Every structure is written in structure tokens, then in C-alpha cells.
Amino acid sequence: MKLNVPDMTCGHCKAAVEKAIIDLDSAADVRVDLPGRTVEVTTTAAESAVLNALLAEGYPATLA
Numbered sequence: 757m758k759l760n761v762p763d764m765t766c767g768h769c770k771a772a773v774e775k776a777i778i779d780l781d782s783a784a785d786v787r788v789d790l791p792g793r794t795v796e797v798t799t800t801a802a803e804s805a806v807l808n809a810l811l812a813e814g815y816p817a818t819l820a
């Protein structure tokens with residue numbers, strides 16, 4: 757899935773977003789495009805679970 761994460765603005769945000777997804781699914785493949793503020797995620801976790809994990813971390817996301 758590809759996500760828009762508009763509040764992801766720096767390296768700290770990138771690390772927090774990656775950690776939130778990896779905490780949810782340690783086998784997830786996470787590719788962050790920081791300038792584009794998007795994240796490409798390959799995971800068996802449900803989209804809603806990923807969105808909720810990011811929201812809980814302070815990064816509201818939408819499907820791109």
C-alpha cells in the first residue's frame with residue numbers, strides 16, 4: 757500500500773513512521789519518500805491497522 761503522510765517532515769518523523777509500522781509487523785517492508793511525504797509499505801497487516809498505528813504515533817495518513 758502507498759500512503760500519504762503529510763506531517764512527516766524530517767528524519768525524526770521518518771524514523772517514527774518506520775518504527776510504528778515495524779512495531780505492527782516486524783516483517784514489513786517500509787520505504788519512506790521524505791520529500792514526497794509518502795510511504796510505500798509491503799505488509800500482511802490490514803490497511804486500517806497501519807493507518808491506526810501511524811495516527812497513534814501522531815502522523816495521520818491516508819491511502820495514496
Ligand SMILES: [Cu+2]
Binds near residue numbers: 766769770
Ligand atoms: Cu520530523
